[in-house]
């Protein structure tokens with residue numbers, strides 16, 4: 061167990077032997093590699109070392125873009141019309157609407173969100189089958205925030221060996237200062253994360269003003285507190301443990317890989333036999349890996365990529381950068397660690413050309429499924445009904461006999477106008493001969509006309525009376541007919557079938 | 565646990581509890597520190613809670629009660645205060661409804677919304693036992709959904725009827741007038757009663773005996789027109805029903821009409837001004853009027 065203790069690690073880190081190649085070698089233990097991680101051990105801290113290279117640069121860019129989207133989106137404005145929110149993306153629970161730029165979703169249209177989630181899931185399958193855990197390695201919020209938090213730690217406490225030394229030494233004013241500063245910066249980032257979250261649920265400038273004057277609703281403070289706490293705990297404290305123990309995705313994604321998925325891999329066929337190498341000696345009879353351990357110290361998950369494909373690897377590709385750097389220095393070709401497929405090592409060993417095939421049955425099926433779902437959603441969105449009518453017939457009493465012998469039924473009409481402007485609608489009866497339409501509360505000049513304001517639902521009570529000589533239409537106590545609503549300016553029609561009740 | 569029961573798990577190096585179930589042993593791991601401290605913190609919070617808030621029940625003078633805590637906070641008081649606040653808010657609207665003439669309430673959509681909701685609730689509490697929860701009535705109890713009104717169906721008239729009732733002795737302004745007991749009180753002989761019933765049926769073309777109906781016309785002219793009118797269409801000032809329409813309070817078949825003419829009718833409705841406030845009565849009138857038959 062000594063290998064896993066802090067002292068053990070520090071001792072190893074201190075062994076930075078002057079390497080024959082001028083490469084600072086480290087013999088370190090990949091603490092989270094499953095062979096080193098007994099079932100019942102408590103966590104051993106990972107001290108990832110900063111690397112430079114193409115993938116590190118990519119990760120900086122992705123981090124900037126994703127965080128930028130997250131923090132800035134609520135502040136984008138989108139003009140919709142008077143009385144409607146002008147926030148481009150808004151989850152308006154109070155008025156039960158979801159706004160996304162030109163799209164507006166009512167609660168009963170939540171299936172659009174389902175469609176979006178299906179699209180996202182298939183997209184994830186597609187990307188995973190092509191290039192492995194791209195989501196985990198670059199864009200997952202857990203990865204992005206952890207990366208940011210590690211960077212803050214590095215900025216305040218120094219790089220890997222400095223951090224190990226700091227954790228090993230006794231408490232001093234300096235250590236206290238560094239640790240406290242780190243946690244304060246972490247908490248500030250976490251606070252900003254939670255703070256940005258609530259802006260998606262209310263008008264951002266107005267809420268910002270309320271927060272500033274400390275009179276925001278309790279729910280906003282609650283959400284900020286919860287998100288601050290979870291960001292701090294997950295990104296700062298739990299880090300790689302979220303991926304290894306908490307997240308279901310690593311368990312699922314194995315089903316999306318196949319022999320030809322591009323995965324971050326150590327090319328054992330080229331690297332072995334590994335071992336220290338003296339400058340100027342021959343490379344004959346041995347592999348390119350000089351066992352310098354740089355891929356392990358770079359790894360934020362605390363594993364060794366040379367152990368092969370493993371659940372703990374989020375495929376952040378930082379070990380690629382680390383190894384490429386070494387390969388440059390020892391003047392061997394780059395890419396000992398790189399994106400490779402599971403079948404290529406065997407092909408290379410067999411003397412075949414290595415093969416990269418993105419268009420495979422699996423990826424084509426995923427792509428087709430994406431196109432299909434996307435097409436359905438696009439169709440649904442462009443053919444979205446902006447006028448809807450629900451009819452609720454009175455149940456108690458079912459019908460009323462009037463003094464002239466007519467039978468009268470009552471109906472509540474719920475007319476939904478999903479347009480961003482108000483419209484006049486005419487209510488009419490289809491398929492009930494001789495029926496008379498009576499408005500319960502005649503609050504408009506023409507009782508058959510209903511004005512429904514922009515983006516609202518209006519309930520109007522109507523009575524329909526059938527004179528005695530037309531009652532033969534009511535068979536067995538009920539006659540089926542429809543109520544029609546016509547938009548006056550463009551003639552859009554919607555009809556809802558309902559029943560007219562009478563004596564048996 | 566005694567020493568000889570101690571058993572150490574090889575894989576984890578942790579002591580087990582010593583028990584074994586079909587080869588399965590339970591590790592005796594210590595409680596996680598964070599968990600233990602949270603547990604202690606909870607105990608501490610509980611102790612503070614006992615001091616500050618109502619906690620322990622005990623019997624005092626044979627009645628269950630509880631400690632009040634130094635803050636003497638009682639949740640029921642909060643409920644009471646909140647209910648009082650709601651009632652005060654409602655009272656304001658109700659006052660406004662009371663002050664406003666009933667027609668103006670009807671044209672004020674904001675007041676109307678409150679009035680209809682209040683009227684509906686009051687109807688369920690006070691009127692439903694006779695008129696039914698759907699206001700559809702039953703024999704002898706008027707259906708308030710239809711367009712036939714014995715004492716008038718305008719807002720004012722409905723309000724008047726609810727306020728002072730019908731044949732409610734204790735109220736001076738109550739609707740009076742009664743259907744006489746023509747046979748029972750010896751006002752008409754049996755054959756004339758029969759004739760007049762045939763005549764009444766002839767208003768809706770349902771007479772069985774044309775000759776009797778013709779004879780009944782004279783009886784009707786002599787006895788019934790004062791209230792029901794020469795055309796039989798009734799008079800809402802006198803509470804006399806329209807005999808030509810399709811709606812009958814007690815029933816429109818021959819036997820029931822015979823019974824009505826013979827023994828009279830005189831249904832009673834209470835004067836609600838002794839039990840309900842003016843505002844509530846207004847709300848009731850507006851609600852009943854809105855059921856579809858209001859004039």
Ligand code: SF4
Nearest residue numbers: 349350352353355383
């Ligand atoms: S794979 Fe590359 S970085 Fe890792 S030990 Fe070998 S040479 Fe060093």
Ligand code: SF4
Nearest residue numbers: 359373375376377379
């Ligand atoms: S093994 Fe390499 S790719 Fe995998 S998590 Fe570690 S650094 Fe990232």
